[in-house]
Amino acid sequence: MKRLDRIDRKILMALQTDGRLTNQALADLVGLSPSPCLKRVRALEAARLIRTYFAEIDRKACGLSVTAFVRIRLKDHSPDTVATFERKIAAIDAVIECHLMSGGEDYLLEVVVSGHDGYERFMREELHPVPGIGAIETNFSISAIKHRSPCPIP
Template sequence: MRALDTLDKKILMALQRDGRLTNQALSDAVGLSPSPCLKRVRALEADGFIRGYHAEIGRKVCGLSVSAFVRIRLTDHSSETVTTFEREIARVDEVVECHLMSGGQDYLLEVVVSGHDAYAQFLKDRLHVIPGIGAIETNFSISALKHRSPCPIP
């Protein structure tokens, strides 16, 4: 993997703050002319530093007012159990993030739903039907103090 220089880092930070920047606006922001700026962006994309461009959706405006953090412990760690769980959880739209964890739990899910009744239905219809889940623990977010912040570039 290549090392990032100061201009690459400026480009990455600017695009994290606003992925819709035009090349002209980006080049102005980082102090490059448009052609070398675009070349750097393409190189950052090709090297995997930039994996895509996304719109951040207002969850509450879309009716998704509840965020739950769900800890999952599997019944066992056989290849079949892990593969089945990971395959099935990838199909669940309400799960917006899934992390394999160290410690007492196997996975941490971030789940978004419209309310507590919807979460109960999600548990019944989407999680409880996945084989190999031994325990489920849920914490509900009261409010997000920091959400989708730019990743620090070392």
């Protein structure tokens, strides 16, 4: 694992806040000239500390008005059941995050859909056909109080 210094942490925080910063703007922000700044960014990318860049969209403006958190318990934990479940879930576009959990449920999914009718379609056409599911529980988000905040960099 790459050892992070103060400048690396500043770069990571800045890019989490605005991934479209130009190298010049980033260099100015962290107190470097452009060439060493770009070298550090490339090193952070090579070390996989920066995995990708993306644009965060306004879900509601795109017609995705419902966010659901779906807890899944599998029928069994055989390697085939787990592998099949994870492969099928990874292929469903409406599932934007899937976490393997400790505790009573096996997985927690974050799902975005166009409305409650969209959620029903998701359940009937995409989730229920996935083999190995023993139980499903869903909670709907009323609103996001804190959403996709930058990760603190120790």
